[in-house]
Amino acid sequence: MVVLLQLLLNSLITGSIYLLAGTGLTLTYGLSRFPNFAYAELITLGGFVAYTLLQHSPESFWAGLLLAFLTCGLVSVLSYRLVFSPLVNRRASLIPLMVASIGLGYVLRYTMGEIWSWSDLGYPLVWTAYNWGGLRVTSLWLYLIAVALSAALLLHLFFKCTKVGLAIRAIATNPDLAQVSGINLERVILFTWFLGAALAGVAGVFRAADTQLYPMMGWDILLPVFAAVVLGGIGSFYGLIIASYLLGLAENVGVVFLQATGLSTEYRMAIAFLVLILVLIFRPRGLLGR
Amino acid sequence: MDLLVVDRVVKNFGGLRVLNQASLVVKKGTVTALVGPNGSGKTTLFNVIYGLTPADEGEVYFRGKKITRYPPYQIYREGLALAFQLPRLFNQLPIMDNLLLAAPVNSGENPLRALFTRPRWQEEERALARQAREVLELLELTPLALRPAGQLSGGQRKLVEIGRVLMAKPEMILVDEPAAGINPVLARKIYATLKKLQQEKGLTLFVIEHRLEVLFDFADYVYLMDAGRVVLEGTPEEVLAHPDFYTIYAGESRPWRVL
Amino acid sequence: MDPLFYLADTLIFIGIFSLLSLSLNLEFGLTSLGNFGKVAFFMAGAYAYTLLAHAALPPYLCFLGGALIAGLIGLVITLPALRLREDYLAIVTLSFGEILRTVVKAEEGLAGGVRGISVPAVFHLGSSRADALANILLTLGCLALCFLLLQALAHSPYGRVLRAIREDEVAVKALGKNPVYFKASVLFIGSCIAGLAGGIFAQYLNFIDPTMFLPTVTFLVWMMLILGGAGNNWGALLGGVVVELMNRGTRIMKDFITLPVDPNNLQFIFFGLLVILILIFRPQGILPEGPVKTAARKEAQNWISSL
Numbered sequence: 010m011v012v013l014l015q016l017l018l019n020s021l022i023t024g025s026i027y028l029l030a031g032t033g034l035t036l037t038y039g040l041s042r043f044p045n046f047a048y049a050e051l052i053t054l055g056g057f058v059a060y061t062l063l064q065h066s067p068e069s070f071w072a073g074l075l076l077a078f079l080t081c082g083l084v085s086v087l088s089y090r091l092v093f094s095p096l097v098n099r100r101a102s103l104i105p106l107m108v109a110s111i112g113l114g115y116v117l118r119y120t121m122g123e124i125w126s127w128s129d130l131g132y133p134l135v136w137t138a139y140n141w142g143g144l145r146v147t148s149l150w151l152y153l154i155a156v157a158l159s160a161a162l163l164l165h166l167f168f169k170c171t172k173v174g175l176a177i178r179a180i181a182t183n184p185d186l187a188q189v190s191g192i193n194l195e196r197v198i199l200f201t202w203f204l205g206a207a208l209a210g211v212a213g214v215f216r217a218a219d220t221q222l223y224p225m226m227g228w229d230i231l232l233p234v235f236a237a238v239v240l241g242g243i244g245s246f247y248g249l250i251i252a253s254y255l256l257g258l259a260e261n262v263g264v265v266f267l268q269a270t271g272l273s274t275e276y277r278m279a280i281a282f283l284v285l286i287l288v289l290i291f292r293p294r295g296l297l298g299r
Numbered sequence: 300m301d302l303l304v305v306d307r308v309v310k311n312f313g314g315l316r317v318l319n320q321a322s323l324v325v326k327k328g329t330v331t332a333l334v335g336p337n338g339s340g341k342t343t344l345f346n347v348i349y350g351l352t353p354a355d356e357g358e359v360y361f362r363g364k365k366i367t368r369y370p371p372y373q374i375y376r377e378g379l380a381l382a383f384q385l386p387r388l389f390n391q392l393p394i395m396d397n398l399l400l401a402a403p404v405n406s407g408e409n410p411l412r413a414l415f416t417r418p419r420w421q422e423e424e425r426a427l428a429r430q431a432r433e434v435l436e437l438l439e440l441t442p443l444a445l446r447p448a449g450q451l452s453g454g455q456r457k458l459v460e461i462g463r464v465l466m467a468k469p470e471m472i473l474v475d476e477p478a479a480g481i482n483p484v485l486a487r488k489i490y491a492t493l494k495k496l497q498q499e500k501g502l503t504l505f506v507i508e509h510r511l512e513v514l515f516d517f518a519d520y521v522y523l524m525d526a527g528r529v530v531l532e533g534t535p536e537e538v539l540a541h542p543d544f545y546t547i548y549a550g551e552s553r554p555w556r557v558l
Numbered sequence: 559m560d561p562l563f564y565l566a567d568t569l570i571f572i573g574i575f576s577l578l579s580l581s582l583n584l585e586f587g588l589t590s591l592g593n594f595g596k597v598a599f600f601m602a603g604a605y606a607y608t609l610l611a612h613a614a615l616p617p618y619l620c621f622l623g624g625a626l627i628a629g630l631i632g633l634v635i636t637l638p639a640l641r642l643r644e645d646y647l648a649i650v651t652l653s654f655g656e657i658l659r660t661v662v663k664a665e666e667g668l669a670g671g672v673r674g675i676s677v678p679a680v681f682h683l684g685s686s687r688a689d690a691l692a693n694i695l696l697t698l699g700c701l702a703l704c705f706l707l708l709q710a711l712a713h714s715p716y717g718r719v720l721r722a723i724r725e726d727e728v729a730v731k732a733l734g735k736n737p738v739y740f741k742a743s744v745l746f747i748g749s750c751i752a753g754l755a756g757g758i759f760a761q762y763l764n765f766i767d768p769t770m771f772l773p774t775v776t777f778l779v780w781m782m783l784i785l786g787g788a789g790n791n792w793g794a795l796l797g798g799v800v801v802e803l804m805n806r807g808t809r810i811m812k813d814f815i816t817l818p819v820d821p822n823n824l825q826f827i828f829f830g831l832l833v834i835l836i837l838i839f840r841p842q843g844i845l846p847e848g849p850v851k852t853a854a855r856k857e858a859q860n861w862i863s864s865l
């Protein structure tokens with residue numbers, strides 16, 4: 010029973026990271042019609058800026074989150090303006106946009122490597138650990154789950170109740186609507202690029218706090234995040250919520266299975282890949298995609 | 300002989316019923332025209348026949364064979380070819396290459412043959428080039444043969460689109476508004492050529508056409524479509540003489556709303 | 559160090575990377591297929607070559623087998639994505655690059671896992687200078703062969719269909735050709751060539767381990783093609799030469815200039831920026847694509863000039 014609960018809790022943790030990291034990816038993917046591989050580096054960047062703040066004042070974890078939120082959002086908007094917007098204006102097709110995003114990823118990753126080093130860093134923080142009848146929990150995990158779920162709830166309200174929110178969701182799942190809805194597309198895009206990357210930065214802080222911080226950190230979770238985005242249906246925020254937690258569950262169950270069969274737990278990543286391939290074969294538009 | 304049979308085809312786009320049990324028959328060796336107001340579903344019907352848009356209900360038969368779920372490339376191999384209403388040319392490729400790509404047989408398109416039977420496919424290419432030249436002469440585009448298709452004017456693009464189905468040498472061609480955007484003299488010439496192909500080679504033509512004088516001169520049989528179904532049919536004289544023809548023809552078509 | 563060895567190393571790496579960039583040109587340059595897992599098929603070829611060589615197969619069979627195995631893997635992995643939109647292929651190939659490395663790392667028994675595996679050398683000519691020369695000949699010979707092969711494909715009706723697929727798949731379908739068949743064949747051929755490059759790489763280094771097959775290899779190959787000129791085999795070749803030389807240039811510079819920043823970081827920041835700038839300001843690369851040259855084009859040139 011406790012084992013099962015622990016499994017569910019672990020899935021919730023994994024899924025929360027994917028949800029935070031994937032929100033921006035799926036929305037901007039839906040709006041701008043290409044997958045931005047530099048999201049990996051935006052996740053990492055969040056981890057690093059919070060790290061610097063924590064170096065100076067170890068008490069300010071929440072301020073670190075906020076700093077990561079703002080920095081990543083800003084870098085994302087800048088990158089849209091400087092890199093992607095000119096390409097879109099030149100009518101670059103999908104693949105050049107993806108290549109540019111990889112190029113941008115390299116610029117960001119190696120800049121971070123230069124500023125913060127290539128070795129593994131850890132946050133100078135200690136989290137309270139609880140033992141609830143065998144169930145192992147840390148305060149960090151509780152914060153993560155709380156932040157992910159409240160972000161989801163706020164976004165839900167935003168999508169439901171505001172004009173911009175409605176527009177984003179409508180266009181993300183159906184870009185043909187952009188022309189007819191009479192909204193300022195450019196501003197909606199910029200806003201989404203900001204918000205999405207800001208959340209990815211938050212994901213990066215949690216990931217770094219929970220494990221280790223290094224310039225490839227974001228890249229190492231990019232594959233499952235993409236798997237979640239595709240499983241949920243590209244552009245679909247609600248699909249992503251379901252997909253993130255499903256994938257979190259699949260991974261954690263998979264790890265138990267791998268251990269039981271004596272296979273290496275390194276194969277954890279392969280689970281996301283398997284999910285990705287199965288989705289493409291059986292339901293390419295994802296759970297809630299158009 | 301009934302070459303193409305469309306049997307009670309239904310197509311919905313969201314809540315919009317664009318084809319509502321449309322049925323018709325095209326006889327072998329005829330020029331059959333499809334007319335109807337804008338938005339009555341003519342292009343959609345062509346797309347369904349050609350496998351570009353899946354039908355929700357109903358069947359399509361070609362030479363008695365059910366082709367309803369066939370992909371377009373298989374339908375092409377059965378002997379049908381379609382010229383799009385809005386030309387879909389390969390813009391970076393020369394007109395010549397656009398035409399060559401429509402050829403039914405070109406053994407060098409197989410990668411192994413491309414490598415190992417070069418003399419043979421080069422010979423085929425020369426033959427196809429001569430065939431393409433005839434098409435280009437007809438369309439009055441010969442001097443532009445090596446221009447990228449992206450540099451053409453709207454009317455010229457339409458011509459190349461028609462040129463491609465001529466290169467395909469099919470048993471039956473579907474042409475969506477062949478004369479739209481082309482000067483009237485050239486349009487008549489194209490029709491005359493199509494008519495000649497029909498008479499000499501037994502080609503079957505199914506065209507979407509707006510202009511009535513063209514129908515009178517070239518069509519053997521006419522279908523009038525309105526709101527996704529065929530409402531009138533007959534020889535051009537019969538259809539045009541029908542009391543309801545002009546009200547429907549001139550009317551604004553409202554596809555059936557099912558939601 | 560004997561300059562011959564440095565020259566050999568340079569030429570062989572140029573050869574290997576040019577093979578990769580040529581294979582990407584077939585896939586992306588002509589057909590617009592976004593293979594973002596090039597390194598995986600390169601790696602598959604390297605490991606397949608190594609395992610076959612350990613099974614004591616004659617070298618030419620090892621190269622051939624390695625290429626074919628990589629080709630088949632390329633075919634199978636990409637098949638689910640081929641009937642879908644092009645971005646799915648990108649995500650699948652990118653992910654596969656990560657997965658293959660994970661598998662090789664995890665399976666100690668298969669090919670040494672993280673410790674790597676030694677690869678028997680083909681040439682034992684008695685002197686290492688002679689071996690180096692033989693390796694140069696082998697690599698450049700394979701490069702020349704593949705170049706001619708790809709050039710023949712690019713200027714054939716097959717190559718014309720690939721370019722048509724790049725522009726409008728629906729129109730290609732309407733003209734009686736199944737794009738999935740063509741795309742699958744392209745990924746098979748492209749992965750075979752990447753696999754051959756992997757075999758050459760493994761054989762030359764006499765040792766491989768998973769850290770040699772990081773995603774950066776894929777990025778460098780893309781950079782070569784984008785810089786040299788996508789759609790043009792000469793461009794792919796040129797890109798291979800230029801980027802490999804830049805790579806070596808920075809390595810040499812490191813020994814002579816002391817910079818306040820890590821030159822390795824600087825190099826990749828520069829590479830990333832360069833790719834972005836080329837895409838924005840010169841998307842066609844240094845050598846733009848030319849038309850498909852077959853007998854039909856000659857015919858057409860003849861009638862146009864006689865008008």
Ligand SMILES: Nc1ncnc2c1ncn2[C@@H]1O[C@H](COP(=O)(O)OP(=O)(O)O)[C@@H](O)[C@H]1O
Nearest residue numbers: 312317335336337338339340341342343344554
């Ligand atoms: N892909 C589509 N999605 C939604 N509606 C469509 C689509 N294609 C056509 N329609 C609608 O179907 C109706 C019929 O279109 P069409 O077949 O092009 O008419 P026609 O060719 O007779 O002018 C129009 O109202 C058009 O807006």
Ligand SMILES: [Mg+2]
Nearest residue numbers: 341342343384
């Ligand atoms: Mg129409």
